[in-house]
Amino acid sequence: KAGVTQTPRYLIKTRGQQVTLSCSPISGHRSVSWYQQTPGQGLQFLFEYFSETQRNKGNFPGRFSGRQFSNSRSEMNVSTLELGDSALYLCASSWTGTGDEQFFGPGTRLTVL
Amino acid sequence: GIQVEQSPPDLILQEGANSTLRCNFSDSVNNLQWFHQNPWGQLINLFYIPSGTKQNGRLSATTVATERYSLLYISSSQTTDSGVYFCAIRENAGNMLTFGGGTRLMVKP
DSSP states (O other), X not given: OOOOEEEOSEEEEOTTOOEEEEEEOOTTOOEEEEEEEETTXXXXXXXXXXXXXXXXXXSOOTTEEXXXXXXXXXXXXXXXXXXXXXXXXXXXEESSSSSOOOEEOOOEEEEEO | OOOEEEEOXXXXXXXXXXXXXXXXXXXXXXXXXXEEEOTTSOEEEEEEOSSEEEEXXXXXXXXXXXXXXXEEEEOSOOGGGOEEEEEEEEOSSSSOEEEOOOEEEEEEO
């Protein structure tokens, strides 16, 4: 069974631009969560989607948004990029998202210049 | 929110040595996972262990939920075990995982 996939793997943007990252969950998984990893803040939860609805949201500004499609694939968007948005963005999928095991994709490494 | 602390933050071992990594958490949980982050950044699932003991080859884990800690044991360490080990906790509400700060392990040949 294929794992969680994320595209693109690497991305370089400049301040003020916007970016869209994509995540395809494991087949059959309906919950997709997004995390940001930085050296200073560690791994932090961004948001979770289930059945095309945002179910949980972390403490991030409104520039960070996401959506989920009917096939459970998810995208996250960051608008008006700042230098501090440079990070590894990881997505995770699970069956229902109610405490079951989460599996992570390889991540997208975003660099903002 | 729940606090998750891992110790030690850094660990250097000689190949073949054993080690114990600890994860303390501040509240009751219904999901605890251990991950190994490889050099490319991917989090590899090691254990899903909200309570009890599990073993997988040279690795084993024990979670004592009532005392709010979990231990990850690595026996006969190999250079490929190097990397960062994270424990992550899901609180009773929501599906958010809260991660500890990680233990950076280096195994020398």
